[in-house]
Amino acid sequence: MKLAVSGTERRTVRERFDCLKDAFRCIQAGSCPSQSAADMADVIFSGVRGLPGQDREKAPAGYRHDSSMELTYISVTLVEKVTSSLTSQNLAPAVALYCVEILRVLFQDMDLMSQLVDHFQADDQIISHLAAKSVSTCVVHYLHQTGTVSPVWEQKCLQAFHSSPPGAELDACLWSLTEVLKRLLKGAHQGEILGKLLAAFDCSLSALCSKFLPAERSEAGQRWMDCTSSRHWGTTFCLLLDLLEVLTASSLICGAGVCLKSQRLTHLHSSALLTAVSCCSQYFVKKRALLLLKRAVLQKAGEDWALGEMLFTGQKYEHFSSDMSMLSHSVLTAVAADWLQSVQVDSASFFGGTRHIRDDGGQKPDCVMLRAVSLLLLKSVELHIQTAAGTAGVDRATEMSGYLHSLWAFLKRHSIQLMEVTHLCCWVSLLFGEQDDDMMEAAKALLSIFLHHRLCSGLDESAVLETTCASGCNPHCHFLLLLQSISFDHSILLDFLISTETCFLEYFMRYLKYLRADQQGFTAACERISASDRPLSLQTSLAASCGGDMFALTCKAEPDQAEASSCVQLACAGLRLVEYANSDESDPENMECQDEPGTSGCDKSRFSGPPLSARQKQYESSGSTGLLSQHDSTVKRRPEGSLLQVFQSEQTSRPNMAGQMTCDTSARAVLCLSELRDVVTRLQTKKLFPYNPSSLLQLLAQVLNRSQPSHLSHFNK
Structure with a gap:
């Protein structure tokens, strides 16, 4: 080894650089360098060690340190490149044998690992990090090859x-x-x-x-x-x-x-x-x-x-x-x-410092922190009530409400926008904005908290809804505000249902089970949301102030137009998983049914079954979204008396009255659910839905059939 190193040290610094760069290019291109594996190992080893004493003396004064560092940089990087190329197994056989021989000489004959880990404590942070990266690659490679650390x-x-x-x-x-x-x-x-x-x-x-x-x-x-x-x-x-x-x-x-x-x-x-x-x-x-x-x-x-x-x-x-x-x-x-x-909670920052969101000089809060604190507390409360510690009782209900009020106080203290909210159930939509995954987690946790409060509070149903609305966890309000945020678009709910990125399916099923038994609470929530929307002036929500592209808007109509106007809906943020228009009809013969024999309902959670992402690629490549496009066009061509016709007639023929907005909110919500049921049924019939939706469809049917308001009876025909 000493003779080999001495031969390498006779090379000039420029020759070593050229040799290392040539080797890097050759391995990148999938070919063997002109140097033998042993000679290349000598050059790499000398580079990892740094310039020997003779070369440092010969180099110009201002060049000595830089040359030694740069030679070490490229040598350590080349070790990582050789090892990762072998691990990926994408080399030609001759090149793979060449790389194997380089590593054998370096790690067995020259004990390169000791040299690399010595660089962990180097003053130069680049060398320290490159050494850690190279060592990690080598450790993984030999773990795969020999199973030893x-x-x-x-x-x-x-x-x-x-x-x-x-x-x-x-x-x-x-x-x-x-x-x-x-x-x-x-x-x-x-x-x-x-x-x-x-x-x-x-x-x-x-x-x-x-x-x-x-x-x-x-x-x-x-x-x-x-x-x-x-x-x-x-x-x-x-x-x-x-x-x-x-x-x-x-x-x-x-x-x-x-x-x-x-x-x-x-x-x-x-x-x-x-x-x-x-x-x-x-x-x-x-x-x-x-x-x-x-x-x-x-x-x-x-x-x-x-x-x-x-x-x-x-x-x-x-x-x-x-x-x-x-x-x-x-x-x-x-x-x-x-x-x-x-x-x-500091002011949010970006690659330019901090920016203001208000004319009075107030800075926008760090919404990442606000959301993290909120979810941490909500999920902790949810976990607490799911364990043996979460036993029923009035004291337990009071304890849960205390945690929520502590959270609201924290959020209002750090957010000017939330300070202006009078209806606390709105905070979920305002805070989480376009963070769909976090919003669904928060909604699911609040639903669990509500159901626990309902069980152990000892109050009747209407009183429970009033107290939970004061605490910001009325599930009807959360669901209606979600529908508002997507402009009552059933196709976006479908996106949520087939996506693995949120827990929407689990949340939706639990909410529908509760909605099935509490239609009156749903109607009351429509009234409450309509009443809370009307007095507010046009404003940008916290979602926009957090740097998102979604604006939550509420509309205050002019006095002479107040009775005829309706709430401005939140703009829908993000791209859909599938495009519902401008697509060709799919070929059913190319699609595989994902329903398993003997599986009923939504027994598969978002965590089970084959990876949904793979199924989505299959759907998209087969042009399956044409079915949804056909569904949308079918809805538009429905004859008089259809869901859309009923909704449009509600908007135009009913006289202006104080309850119009409540009726509109109820009608649009039920229309959205009805259209969702239709499109899921159609997809199930074509065997294009990624899991068995029988339980979901059954729940939707029960909810729609039990809708109490008379003006919604058309939807159930």
Whole structure:
């Protein structure tokens, strides 16, 4: 090895650069470089080590450091390129053999891994990161090839987790382990390999989290004050939060396959994470910790990088229920101790600083923080009432209302727009705007809270609706405001039903079951929403102030037009999953029925069955949306007495009166549901619907058939 290195050192710096660049281009193009594998390994190794003493002396004074760094950059990058190309298995056989020989010489004969991990603590952040990236790629490659973890890398990380202070070395180890776990999870290697890797780091990760996230609240608060004085602390802590999210995601993806303490650290240290949100002086750290807790309570850890269908295996690990209960208990305990008072919400920022949303100079709030706090509390309350702790009783109902009022006070304190809202049920639409997934989660949680309050409050139905409307969780109001936000467009509800991106199906089924038994409450909600809409002037909602493209508008008509005008609806944001117009008729013979024999109703949740994304691609490629287009045109051609005709006649023939807007809201809502039922029925008949919608259609039919207002009776014929 010494002779080979000496031969390499006789090359000039320019020759080494040229050799490395030529090798990079050749492997990129799928061909072998002119140098032998052994010679190329020599050049790479010398580059990773940096310029030897003789070359540093010969180089010009201003060029010595730059040349050494650049040679290391390209050498470390080339190692990552060679390894990733082998892992992807897209090389020609001759090139693959050439790369295998390079890696054999580098890692077996020259012990390159030791050189790479030494760069973890380099002062140059680029070298430290490139080394971590290259090492991670190599670790994953050899895990796939041999099923063993690199002992040099493992030892380096273990040592850093136990004793290294915040800084470059610990950062590189945290990032590297996070990257290795992500690649294994994305590659669906959740079994023995992942379990072996997690087991190797289980104790050290627990010790690391105990150091950064102490259990005692008073000790944690003091720890944040001490640690934030270090300029490296914020970056290191955020890298730890990234690792915690990957570990949490692994517990969801692997289910019962792997169950280690390190996978539960987010839940076990949830109280300390809440303390970090309130006590840390660095806002980006507060925000990152809060988003981790939000994803944990929503069971969406890893949603930014994991494949959607991977996140839910249907199996839960052994301690899942107790961990979720612990998380919700930590949140509710903190809220009861005035945690919301200490949560900071800065002005939203973008790549230009901060911008104003009002002429009086007020800055728009960070809606990401507002939404995260809201969902964290709502889902915690929902989890709480689903456990044994959520027993019935008037005191329990009062406790739940107290949590909601604490949330409303927090939101109003940080949002001028929400301060102006008199009907609290409107806050969901205003706050979540075009964030459909979060909006559906909030609506589902509020529906659960409402049903629990209804069960244990001891009040009659009308009194329950009044009290819950005062708390902002009347399910009828939420549903009607959702319909308003999509302009009563049934095709958008269809998008929600066939999408895996929201929990709309679960929410919709639960709401329809309640609506079936409470038509009067629905009518009362129509009156309440119409009354709350009319006095408000034309205004831009919080959704627009949060930087979205959707504007929630309410209309105050001129006095002479008040009786004849109707509410201006919220503009619909985002693209539909399918285009309902300008498409050809699909070929039914090319489509496969997704209904399983013996399956009735909506037994398949959005998490079960074949990945919906694959089915959607199949539908789109087959032009299946022509069926929906045909349905829409059929509706427009319906004869007199049809749903659309009834609705239009309601708009034009009825005299102007105070209750007109209430009737319009009811009529449009029922029309929307009726058209949704029609299009789902048609898709089911053609075997184009992605799951069995029998239960959904049955519920829709029952709701429509029980509509009480006389002017809606036409819809049921």
